[in-house]
Amino acid sequence: MPTGPQLPGVERSDAEDRIVCHVDADCFYASCERLREPELRGEPVVVGMGYEPGETVGAVATASYEAREFGVESAQAISTALERLPRRATFDADDADLERQETGHYRPVDMDFYESVAADVREILHDCADVVREVSIDEAYLDVTDRTAWGVADGFARHVKDRIRREVGVTVSVGVAPTMSAAKIASDFDKPDGLTVVRPGEVREFLAPLSVELLHGVGPVTARELREMGLETAEDVAATDPKPLVERFGERGRELYDRARGEDDRRVEPRGEPKSFSRESAFAEPVEEPEPKYDRIETLAAAVADRARREDALYRTVGVKAVTPPYDVNTREQSLPGPVDDPELVDRIARDLFAEFEDVAVRKLGVRVANLEFASSDQASLDGWETAGGDSRSDGDDRSGTDPDRSTDDRSNRANGQSSLTDFS
Template sequence: MSGSTLPGTGDDESPDRVVLHVDMDCFYASCERLREPALRGEPVVVGMGYEAGETIGAVATASYEAREYDVDSAQPISRAVERLPPVERPDLGSADDDRGHYRPVDMEFYQSVAGEVKAILHDCADTVREVSIDEAYLDVTDRTSWATVDAPASASGAAERRTLAEGLARHVRERIAREVGVPASVGVAPNMAAAKVASDHDKPDGLTVVPPGDVTDFLAPLPVEEIHGVGPVRASDLRELGIETAGDLASADPRTLQDRFGDRGRELYDRARGVDDREVTPTGLPKSLSRESSFAEATTDGEAMREKVRALAAAVAERARSKDALYRTIGIKVVTTPYDVNTRAESLSGPVDEPELVEEVALSLLEEFADSEVRKLGVRVSKLSFTAGEQASLDGFDGHESRGEAVVDGSTAEPDASENATAEPADRPTVGEDRSGQFSLEEFE
């Protein structure tokens, strides 16, 4: 999609970067609510080890309602069930206890939903850095600007006037909510560190905008642990130096900080002053490209399904061609009621750039679901190659390989690391560097 078609686009040539940090709110719990709408507004805990007979496990994420009972990510499951007994375990607690809804980790499903989110992010920005399954940085400098419009700011943060950047960020957040059905908080700032703090400022479902020139004032009153990179241990060390807030850190002697903490001390000093020169760098070439679209209501209309698949196939093939990408696998995603995610794929004998073939294979795979009630459809090409001259001859397609091969639907822009996923707390990002409430069980990188 051209940047000029997005809300918030301007022709301003401002040298200040516009960085978005998109943080999915309690992502695993949000995915479970997507699958079970009755869970909305209820305490939801996603984790391992709460089932009868199991004694070891951890909370992967807890909804904001569950956090009111002091249940939080990375917590031992035994402590969580003491504070909020599971509805699914009537043998625990007493009859008068408030209870929560516990669900096991379903990483394949979460990756599928994350894939839909990431497709939107890559559609709205030319440069996306995916940090984990539930957060990413976007550099949208070429698509918008810090120019103001004649209206007061409607987002939280330091901006007094509405900026074009706010419009684009709102567009991204609303697309995620509308097209995927899960909430996200978005921070907008001129650098990565400030955008990260901004996204955490007004959760859940928040939008915080911090224009250039306002970053230091925005950060100053925040507790020092709000600075990206300051965890509980480092915060305690800083307090020993009399540093309680980001403003205190920004006013400290950088030589003292460097003597005490090495280069990290100088880095935190700069971040507290709103200085962060890191560029948003992508995590690598895409491994797959996809397009998805929902029906207004679940349908069994076969022609409506085929029409949507044709449009999606054309969009995916065009996107692959625009990126000079060849593909070896063509697949579809079919979400049937209530929210069952089905994926099918067909492997080809060599890399191709053939839009007609994408449509042909996608329609063929769709036939399996002719009698199903369908909520959403998607088309994906994967096993991408960006080396010129690798295209296989169509003469080689006497028979396609692996029809109906089940695949994990997910990434539109980076490797699928699900085979390396682990549920061990040791894999959690450093405490204090990830305050999203999401205990990351795997990362895409």
């Protein structure tokens, strides 16, 4: 069980009292595109590939809810999507068979940008929970048992949603339940921008009327086989003899039976060690003057170095992030000759890397340390660090997090098996 601040008078006695949140971003890739182009809000947006003239193969990565009303779906062939929702850029006002509002905006997949926005969300999640399991670029489980209580769980979940909306600009749906599987189902229950709380003792009642394909882990093939067995709802599965399920599906059959009854003893566990620590801070309005920006860099550098020291981590890379209007993410980093623990060095490098942005309008700043080592080891000599590593410069995603003066573990999505293109939110 995680340790951390707990509400006064709250005692935990058994697994049923666990409070699990499943946070799932709504149409995440499309939401990211709307960050860059606010005029896309409320418009049908399709993110995918293969829609440009001359391109013959492609698929939809995600479609906004407005686009889904036209029958556009994730993983759909782009040719089908274009038939159902023609591209706005090629709209011909003289086409009597087509109205402008029956067309949509198509955008190419930009994973670097999406992962940068996802890192901003992860920053908040790690600040709100002691244990976070990142499932994909746009969803995660949180164990918040020691952060809140069932009586106020809905308010806590709304706080998480509001922070993500306010500080990142995307909407998420949150499900809260005593188990991971029920929390997952609850987050899908009222999308988009949903919040569903299933309290202890209510899980089976909540699941009972749901069709079998809504059970966690049930896909179209399994759902069809369950219906062939005469099982249409979760309650049907929960009330049946589990033996035929095991005979048909093996051990997974028992798992389906248990989860239909609301039984799931899995605990939220993080995936691997963090790859970096980062802190970011946003200004209320873009700032051009150098002094407030360097003051913020100093604060962030001290905070991230302190986090590394508290976690007994050494680092080989120091980086900065500068987000300039409208939402251009710029990163700079410096590699060191060996693993170090040196807060003054972090501050010095961060200032040097940020120098090119000192006269540029900046809306958000970040400092990170990366290439972490948690095992004890000798620190490299700092003599000549300026020339040993070189300055790696790129305009893109620094895989870090966001939220004013907060810290986070920055785990690589791809290292966690999260490189799947399609966004099924």
